[in-house]
Amino acid sequence: MEVTTLARRATWTGGAVQERLRRLNLITTVPPLAFVGVLLVVLTARTWWHVVLQVVGLAAALATAERWTAGDFIRVARPCVAITAVVWLAGAMTDDSSSFYGLCVVGSFTIPPLPRHRIAALLGLGVLVAALGSTNLLVHSGHGVGRLLQFVVIPAVSVVVSTAFTFVSQRFYDLVAELEQSRDREAELAVIRERMRFASDLHDIQGHTLHVVKLKVALAEKLLRSDVDRAQEELKEVHTLVGDTIVQTKELAYAQRRLNLSAELENAKNLFEAAGIHVRVDREAEVDARAGELLGQVLRETTTNILRHAQAKQVRITLAESGITIVNDGAPEDGQPELNGLATLRQRLADNGGELKVDRQDGRFLTAAAFPRREDVR
Known part of the structure; x- marks a missing residue:
């Protein structure tokens, strides 16, 4: 629209x-x-x-x-x-x-x-x-x-x-x-940029959901014989997740979608734990509200990338007043560290005065997004 x-x-x-x-x-x-x-x-x-x-x-x-x-x-x-x-x-x-x-x-x-x-x-x-x-x-x-x-x-x-x-x-x-x-x-060009933004957001919603559904369905299959009640809970979460995705897609279509960083953080933590990945969250400061939505997008995209591409055992998420840092192990040694979703987010952060860095070294992958603090801008 x-x-x-x-x-x-x-x-x-x-x-x-x-x-x-x-x-x-x-x-x-x-x-x-x-x-x-x-x-x-x-x-x-x-x-x-x-x-x-x-x-x-x-x-x-x-x-x-x-x-x-x-x-x-x-x-x-x-x-x-x-x-x-x-x-x-x-x-x-x-x-x-x-x-x-x-x-x-x-x-x-x-x-x-x-x-x-x-x-x-x-x-x-x-x-x-x-x-x-x-x-x-x-x-x-x-x-x-x-x-x-x-x-x-x-x-x-x-x-x-x-x-x-x-x-x-x-x-x-x-x-x-x-x-x-x-x-x-x-x-x-503004129309083209808006279309790209819409496509990127749609990718974030649908791609993230599909990978999570795949993970939870696989987990439920493993639990069918050993823990039926737990398997039913996972399937209920899949049902809820699909319903939430439908709502988010409608909100996106009508330009009403807003990401909540705290909710994304809790969601990422639950996903990592469900996948058997140890996750540690450090809150050094409350994130600036103006940057929270974009940082939530970075966290969601990074979570999807870790679940898809890495054999991670540990993930550490650090929140600062003006940024977020995610470090995971199990990163593949081959291929380029730059991922398409993160490349799109890098441009979006740059358009809003932020910066996105990715780095891979010794099997560890770092994703860091930051906005300048207001006193630094002055």
């Missing part, structure tokens, strides 16, 4: 963030462009033909900008470039110097997202704007330098400058998108 909630939350958050980014781009991009376009129409249009040209160019520019904010402008960019180029050509020939505005906006949105050859595309766009504007010099005579600046130099430079600003805006948008993708990946 918790894993599913995390996954849904990650998906919903990612979609909501993308929608907020799109709205933010719409607010910061489209209204200013529309305001400038309308202002140019009001201030520079001298005939109805100029009004039509500038409105058509502005509409193409706003359509490109709106699709750019949605990340889906490629299919409208090319026709809009063609439309605004025709508008600028017609404006240059009819002496309307503001008609280049639409082509300037469309080009500035089209070039930055290109995968390569952006500089070449920008130079090409500048040359196109200058070439289309130069038709004004062919149609209209007089004021040669002024017309050159008004219809060739200023539009070409404006295209380059506006594209540079759009490129910076695009890079900022890309960085924000990458940040959101990183957050999405972190959410996915």
Whole structure:
């Protein structure tokens, strides 16, 4: 349930963030462009033909900008470039110097997202704007330098400058998108970690129970002929243990499971004694409550490992304020001392500021889990 909630939350958050980014781009991009376009129409249009040209160019520019904010402008960019180029050509020939505005906006949105050859595309766009504007010099005579600046130099430079600003805006948008993708990946990793934690806890419950049941059933079989009453007691304990495991599995599924270190200690002691292993428990201090649950998991996993892998005769458990140490004999000499369950617990302890050590020497296996004391942290 918790894993599913995390996954849904990650998906919903990612979609909501993308929608907020799109709205933010719409607010910061489209209204200013529309305001400038309308202002140019009001201030520079001298005939109805100029009004039509500038409105058509502005509409193409706003359509490109709106699709750019949605990340889906490629299919409208090319026709809009063609439309605004025709508008600028017609404006240059009819002496309307503001008609280049639409082509300037469309080009500035089209070039930055290109995968390569952006500089070449920008130079090409500048040359196109200058070439289309130069038709004004062919149609209209007089004021040669002024017309050159008004219809060739200023539009070409404006295209380059506006594209540079759009490129910076695009890079900022890309960085924000990458940040959101990183957050999405972190959410996915959190889901994976939660699944691993759930699998580890389920392994602790089911694996531990199955090995204990196997031990007690074997013991009951031995006692059937010599001590029937004791065999019945062992079978009753198996029944109780299976029932407790069912309850713990339900608690785990609903994220309600909590380990009690004292109960785990008593359980480990009973299991070792039932297996004929001498166990000694030293309580040097009461364990810090914040670490008790994780230490209980370490004790449970270690108990299972000893019963499964060791031919132990003696086990010593030492509890300190911030940790637990379990030492057993009968450890096999071959193989690696690192066990999968303990490896998972090592990472879990590290995530909570603790440390887990395992060591094997001269047939003795040591498992030690510790958390720093609060005064040490200060």
